[in-house]
Amino acid sequence: MNTLEQLRAGALSGARRLTLRADLRELPEEVYTLADSLEELDLSGNALDDLPADLPRLHRLRVIFCSNNRFARLPEVLGRCKSLEMVGFKANHISDVPAAALPPRLRWLILTDNRIEALPDELGRRARLQKVALAGNRLTALPATMAGCERLELLRISANQFEGLPDWLLTLPRLTWLAHGGNPFSAAQEAEALDNAPMPRVNWADLQVQALLGEGASGHIHRAARADGTAVALKVFKGEVTSDGLPxxxxxxxxxxxxxxxxxxxxxxxxxxPGGADGLLMPLIPPRFRTLAGPPSLASCTRDVYDPALQMAPGAALRLATGMADALAHLHARALTHGDFYAHNMLHDGDGEGRLGDFGAASFLASVPPQQAARLKALDVRALGCLLEELGPRCAQHADAVQVLADACLAAAVDTRPAAHDVAQRLRRLALPCG
Structure with a gap:
């Protein structure tokens, strides 16, 4: 994080990134001293309700974050920023998204947790659009023009007012990660799962809550001990709208x-x-397990970022891919899509054992007609194809066969993709010699 004092003293000259948290009510004039270098501007957590008309003076600006401010309207000046690709205005009071506010090079749009009831047709005319987060608004429909968004890969429309999904959405050739839970058309299935799941209840008073193990968008995970001394992991949900939807x-x-x-x-x-929060108990994952990859970066947009130093035992990548495909097939058989089937939501031990987690973007297949359900599963399969593409080079003599499977999963024609169960079976046959 930077300070106004640094900016005013010229200490940030040549900076490509600028983050200001200073209860700002307007953009400091001194920001323009960085016009020839500034590419990423983060003004989140201030008190802004508008941006200046001369913002395009920041002619290299590619990324702007203005989350947790006071905007009621997405500023039209954004549309005149010719280099701008990523726009993030989460948790404001936005109800109006003018067509003129959408930059011509827009790739990534975040409008989570606002008050938006409709989006302009112009959104579907942004040919570079890859990632759109709209959870926690009041939308009842998407612009029909978005049927032309052939590069769109990730879409979050959870916790809105949709009564169904448009058929064209599920035929987009690159759509991969879709979250649509928490809408009226899926409310009955979600309520039934909450009411009828055979899950034992554990009282807060019978737990000893210990160290914080981690925090995700939807909750905090603590180490805890049950009354008999058994160590467990406890996830306590925050009860807030997240980028994926509702806890x-x-x-x-x-x-x-x-x-x-x-x-x-x-x-x-x-x-x-004591606060009325929901929560789940889970087994503690052994410390040998670690996250397979990091989440997408600003540069990669929709693809995970792997550590170049990642090491796996011989045959481990193929065994891991097989296990993850099998887990996905299990979810589909349970009438769920994962919606966020990514390496950053997978744990592995380096020897081929893996665990898939994070159901924040999961959706219920029984809430849509059968043909849509089949296509929703095909979106998850495309995500499986991405994983196979990423792990394939580590599969030694099976790399070519894994790439063939990846290509089938990534097919642009949604209805031609294989089922997750079939992919798992084919991977299992490849993995047998490595066992």
Missing amino acids: GTELAACLQAGAHPHLIPATGRLSGH
Whole structure:
């Protein structure tokens, strides 16, 4: 984070990134001293309700974040910033998105947790659009022009007012990661999962909550001990709209998912939390497990970022891919899509054992007609294709065969992609000699 004092003293000359948190009510004039270098501007957490008309003076600006401010309207001046690719205005009060506010080079749009009821047709005319986060608004429809967004890969429309999904959406050739839970058309299925899942209740008073293990968009995960001394992981949901949707949808999906050796299972449901929060108990994952990859970066947009130093034992990548495909097939058989089937939501031990987690973007297949359900599963399969493409080069003598499978999963024609179960079977046959 930077300071106004640094900016005014000229200490940030030549900076490509600028982050200011200073209860700002307007953009400091001194920001323009960085016009020839500034590419990423983060003004989140201030008190802004507009941006200046001369913002395009920042002619190299590619990324702007203005989350947690006071905007009621997406500023039209953004549309005149010719280099701007990423626009993030999460958690404002936005109800109006003018067509003129959409930059010509827009790739990544974040409008989560606002008050938007409609989007302009112009959004569908942004040919470079790859990633759109719209969870937690009041949308009832998407612009029909978005049927032409052939590069769109990730879309979050959870926690809105949709009564169904448009058929054209599920035929987009590159759409891969879709979250649509928490809408009226899926409410009945989510409520049924919450009410009927055979999950034992564990009272907050019977737990000793210990160290914080991690924090995700939807909740905090603590180490905890049950009354008999058994160590567990406890996830307490925040109860807020996240980039994926509602924590209640995630909880319902966790309960619906059931048990599988390559899923991070829920073993109990929390009750009696002093703040009324929901929560889940899970087994502690052994420390040998680590996250397979980091989440997408600003540069990669939709693809995970792997550590170049990642090491795996011989045959491990193929065994890991097989397990993840099998876990995905299990979810589909349980009438769920994962919606966020990414390496950054997978744990592995380096020897081929893996666990898939994070159901924040999961959705219920019974909430849509059968043909749409089949295509929703095909979106998850495309995500599996991305994983195979990433792990394939580590599969030694099977690399070519894995790439053939990846290509089938990545097919532009949605209805031609194989089922996750079939992919898992074919990977398992390849993996047998490596066992």
